[in-house]
Amino acid sequence: MFVPTLMGQCTPEQQAYWLPRALDMQIIGTYAQTELGHGTFIRGLETTATYDPETETFVMNSPTLTSYKWWAGGLAKTVNYCIVVAQLYTKGVCHGTHPFIVQIRDEETHMPRPGVKVGDIGPKLGFNTADNGYLGFDNYRIPRDNMMMKNAQVLKDGTYVKVARHGKATYGTMVFVRVLLVNEAAFNLAKACTIAVRYSAIRRQCSPDSEGSELQVLDYSTQQHKLFICIATAHALQLNSTWLWKTFSDTLAAIKQGNVDTLPELHALSSCLKALSTADAASLIEQCRHACGGHGYMMSSGLPYLYAFVTATRTYEGDYTILLLQTARFLVKAYEQVEAGKPLTPTVSYLSQAFTGKKLPWDSSPDGIIRAFQALAAGKLSSTVKSLRKRLESGLSYEQAWELSTIQLNGAAEAHCRAVMSQNYKSEIERLTVNSSPNVKLVLQQLYKVYLYYWALERTGDLLLYTSISESDIFELQLRYEGLLKEIRPNAVGIVDAFDLRDEVLHSALGSYDGNVYERLMAEAQKSPLNAEPVNQTFHTYLKPMMKGKL
């Protein structure tokens, strides 16, 4: 995040000075925004940067314990520079949070600079190869030029000058990383389902009839139900990630031309896609672990590490709930645009159906299910807006009415995102397989149908509310879904092999290409330090005295 922020928040002159040093690893930096007391609420950050025109420096301070920077990756022992997000004061006026480049350690000795307090925050659920740290300032001075001045400047005399046309230009790095995280979610879920599907083809357990041999667990319908949605979701996230990256690039190009019109939609899309992709990936990686029984709980399976790594992405770079609420904010505005007869941007154009007052006729085709997801999203948004307005009419302020409606707002945002993801998934598959062989087309279509049927069956309650789906339609869809799992089974291993993930990348005794699961599990077990000698010294210090009643 250090380099993207230098690129996004520095003037060309500042980039010319800092970027070569950063890219050449002459300096190592991190992005220190979150504090002990605040992560979500950026406007509530407490670290201060007060401009002193006498010395043309900013004085950095951590006025409270909760103002200490907390979490930044590499902060504890690795970096010697930080981008610090702080409340900017000049001429006695606070201008809100701004980014500053701050040297925290000596470039030669790596000792913390005087006035800088830095350390490690301690063990975490995962990410323990990163030295996430804390950072406090005690009247620590940095040159005026270290304020990142692309979007705002402080002149030598302390005059504050706003440059950016968009009020949230300083939040740009977070949008960039959120877009990257959708791809990360796809990649890590692909690893987990490769491990789990390959292992499920090797693992034999239980024989339905006493004479027969034990079945591959991948033959069980419940195992296919656990795992094939993981494969389909990895594809869905990858294709949505590519689509989002193009949306991001197009928006950035427009902003460079001075046009910020598409930034709100990009913020809404990157928020909900980052939220859903990381949450889906984390829960489905856990589902892959469940599918591998006890061996899935071994560190040597690679699955616990994957889960610990990915579940953090649901929180960092914007907590799941917070980001869905950002998308909901955009959707409520889009709803009001429909009411006012104004045109809608492409990803919310379906909202016009929220005003038909009729249930969408159920159609179980892939396109019909996507339309149903859109009707569901439009319907949930419509009922959410009604709740919001009912509360406003009762005399509550907008903020109060909004807060009381946030459960429904989050539901509407999630439904919108699911509709966008489903639409992109199917249309990208159709675009990419135009020249593919019939077999490849068939398999990829089977997978996106798994995705659509799975989520339709997960949302039957909402579909009953907003479409004409009947009880028998649901019964028929369940049978069709279960039949589809059986059609995919013969290709399941080939499909995950197609992720083409090398053993060195999978780091898994269960998922290695050669399938020698049991030999690899035993080989990994031998690496346990407890196997270094036949009798561990704790027998003599604890067990034997205890058994002899001497402890």
Ligand SMILES: CCCCCCCCCCC/C=C/C(=O)SCCNC(=O)CCNC(=O)[C@H](O)C(C)(C)COP(=O)(O)OP(=O)(O)OC[C@H]1O[C@@H](n2cnc3c(N)ncnc32)[C@H](O)[C@@H]1OP(=O)(O)O
């Ligand atoms: C090989 C690749 C590897 C990839 C993996 C990389 C791994 C890197 C490791 C990452 C480590 C983690 C780093 C971090 O976590 S950095 C810290 C991240 N912190 C956050 O994300 C904080 C979340 N909070 C916020 O973003 C804001 O506080 C929040 C948006 C929630 C509220 O902000 P604010 O109160 O200022 O704004 P409002 O809600 O009042 O909205 C005001 C308007 O601004 C618009 N807005 C808000 N944010 C953005 C944005 N980012 N871009 C554009 N527009 C934005 C918002 O829509 C409002 O607009 P309207 O008034 O028009 O509605």
Ligand SMILES: Cc1cc2nc3c(=O)[nH]c(=O)nc-3n(C[C@H](O)[C@H](O)[C@H](O)COP(=O)(O)OP(=O)(O)OC[C@H]3O[C@@H](n4cnc5c(N)ncnc54)[C@H](O)[C@@H]3O)c2cc1C
């Ligand atoms: C592994 C990891 C690495 C990280 N790396 C960095 C880094 O390099 N740099 C950096 O600056 N930060 C980093 N972070 C911090 C991260 O950005 C924050 O943890 C994240 O933004 C969430 O903020 P928080 O921790 O304050 O949680 P909080 O916002 O306090 O969340 C706690 C709960 O409150 C809820 N909540 C909060 N506000 C609201 C609201 N308005 N409405 C409804 N519910 C609300 C949340 O949904 C959540 O359930 C990292 C975090 C992790 C886990």
